[in-house]
Amino acid sequence: MAEPFRIVAAQEGEPVELPHNIEAEAALLGAMMIDNRVAEDVMQKLRGDHFFEPVHGRIYDGVLKLVGRSMVANPVTLKPMFESDEAMRELGGPAYLARLTGSNAALIGARDFAEQIYELAQLRALIQVGRDLVTKAMDTTDEVNPKKQIEEAEVALYSVAEEGGETGSVKSFLQASRTAVEMAEKALNAGGGLSGVTTGLNCINERIGGLHHSDLIILAGRPGMGKTSLATNIAFNAAHRWQRDMEDGIEPKKSIGAKTAFFSLEMAADQLATRVLSEQSGISSESLRMGKISQQEFRNLARASGELENLPLFIDDTPGLTIAALRTRARRLKRRHDIGLIIIDYLQLLQGSGKSSDGNRVQEISEISRGLKTLAKEMNVPVIALSQLSRAVEQREDKRPQLSDLRESGSIEQDADMVWFVYREDYYHSFKKPAEPDANSTADQHDAWNAWLQEDFRISGMAQLIIAKQRHGATGAVRMRFDSKITRFSDPIDDDRLPQQFN
Numbered sequence: 001m002a003e004p005f006r007i008v009a010a011q012e013g014e015p016v017e018l019p020h021n022i023e024a025e026a027a028l029l030g031a032m033m034i035d036n037r038v039a040e041d042v043m044q045k046l047r048g049d050h051f052f053e054p055v056h057g058r059i060y061d062g063v064l065k066l067v068g069r070s071m072v073a074n075p076v077t078l079k080p081m082f083e084s085d086e087a088m089r090e091l092g093g094p095a096y097l098a099r100l101t102g103s104n105a106a107l108i109g110a111r112d113f114a115e116q117i118y119e120l121a122q123l124r125a126l127i128q129v130g131r132d133l134v135t136k137a138m139d140t141t142d143e144v145n146p147k148k149q150i151e152e153a154e155v156a157l158y159s160v161a162e163e164g165g166e167t168g169s170v171k172s173f174l175q176a177s178r179t180a181v182e183m184a185e186k187a188l189n190a191g192g193g194l195s196g197v198t199t200g201l202n203c204i205n206e207r208i209g210g211l212h213h214s215d216l217i218i219l220a221g222r223p224g225m226g227k228t229s230l231a232t233n234i235a236f237n238a239a240h241r242w243q244r245d246m247e248d249g250i251e252p253k254k255s256i257g258a259k260t261a262f263f264s265l266e267m268a269a270d271q272l273a274t275r276v277l278s279e280q281s282g283i284s285s286e287s288l289r290m291g292k293i294s295q296q297e298f299r300n301l302a303r304a305s306g307e308l309e310n311l312p313l314f315i316d317d318t319p320g321l322t323i324a325a326l327r328t329r330a331r332r333l334k335r336r337h338d339i340g341l342i343i344i345d346y347l348q349l350l351q352g353s354g355k356s357s358d359g360n361r362v363q364e365i366s367e368i369s370r371g372l373k374t375l376a377k378e379m380n381v382p383v384i385a386l387s388q389l390s391r392a393v394e395q396r397e398d399k400r401p402q403l404s405d406l407r408e409s410g411s412i413e414q415d416a417d418m419v420w421f422v423y424r425e426d427y428y429h430s431f432k433k434p435a436e437p438d439a440n441s442t443a444d445q446h447d448a449w450n451a452w453l454q455e456d457f458r459i460s461g462m463a464q465l466i467i468a469k470q471r472h473g474a475t476g477a478v479r480m481r482f483d484s485k486i487t488r489f490s491d492p493i494d495d496d497r498l499p500q501q502f503n
Helices: 024-036 037-042 056-068 075-082 088-090 095-100 110-138 146-162 172-190 202-208 227-247 270-283 285-290 295-307 323-337 363-377 411-415 425-432 443-459
Strands: 216-220 261-263 313-316 340-343 383-387 419-425 461-469 478-485 488-490
Touching: 024 037, 024 056, 024 095, 037 110, 056 095, 075 095, 095 146, 095 270, 110 146, 110 227, 146 323, 172 285, 172 488, 202 461, 202 478, 216 340, 216 363, 216 411, 227 261, 227 270, 227 340, 227 383, 227 461, 261 270, 261 295, 261 323, 270 285, 270 295, 270 313, 323 363, 363 383, 363 411, 363 443, 425 461
Parallel strands: 216 383, 216 419, 261 313, 261 340, 340 383
Antiparallel strands: 419 461, 461 478, 478 488
8 A cells, every 4th residue: 555645844945745645546546447336335435525636536526426327437438527627638638547547456455545545634634623723823803712713623623523424324233233122121120111311200201211312302382381490300300310320339321310411502500500409409499599598498408409519410501502512512521421411402592504594594493403413313312402482372272382383494393303392281371360259240250260260270280291293102291290489390199191192
């Protein structure tokens, strides 16, 4: 195999030569034209722009184009594509194609040539990232923002690292079946019915089997329904279960808990922490914020805080994140803390890339939802993304959300593995409250008041999680309790279930 040119110290005034191996590029192209099956081996990893010599990149693309049409790619069939190519003329015209096929020995090391070409292209990309980083860091004419520059550098580095990753995605049936058996074993050891990360709510776990790795779950609801509260509850429950399992000596891969990353684009980290402490101490978050607590309540708060100081729940409250920056931060948390669950509050506050966000919000949301699904698969963890609903819900008599209510983009429904809606009937019932009757009220007014009270008593503190989409099972409604004082969802006290229809 030809040795690549190395970067060496340049003489003063001479440019530094980028790493490349023209001979390896020529040998690979020759092998591809001699045996087109070589193209099938390398096309998943190599692109035309990975070649240092632009003409070689165009020849490579030409070979793939013909192979994609089920045509033979050789110097004869490629000749028409390059008759007017000026750079090819400098190399001797289309006759250069024939010279590339001069050595059959290239067939032996074709894959090695492809690997080296790819690695050298990565080195050139890294050099470019480094140059851009230095140039931006040296430029002080604009407003200085080192944090943003560091983020952009991380995104650029990860984009280099991600290239060519497709080759590792193919698994044999043996590998896939082993994973399936491990999931079944995990469900069995958890008492049955739970193969993923726990939500901490049996009523939900029984329906979905836990939060499955690589799944994107959309949790949506109108303001006031408690979707952030439910997300916070799940984040705490998963992290706390992981903490307990580790203390009990359970192997990490057999735990149904997970270290959790919570990206809060709306609320500050201390506000989320206040919610968790409110739930665990039994003190309303409003009382905590205003300091209206007794000495005993403060002791309960201190106890809860002490017990949770090692909770593996990581909160990132950076506002205005782009989907690329969020993926970068999530990877960093995965690398440092091995997180197993990601929650984003909420999807519409994320930003897309500049290309998709220029005046087309639907396209931007589509990019974001695809990015979140890619993140779930790439990191092999469940991702819960909160989402707003359109105001169409408020215009209907029946306020229960539907898939068509997902705001701004149908791609959210398409990309999601599960779609959940939080619905609290008592929230809307409070707006129907009639005037309280007095001595001068009519019998009808008394009847209306009593009917409202009876209905209020029946539905007070009750909530539903409507599973509108689920790739792994049936849809339907799950009944829960909601304590608005401490913003906590819990299992219903009784075993009754609402009437449900399943798909």
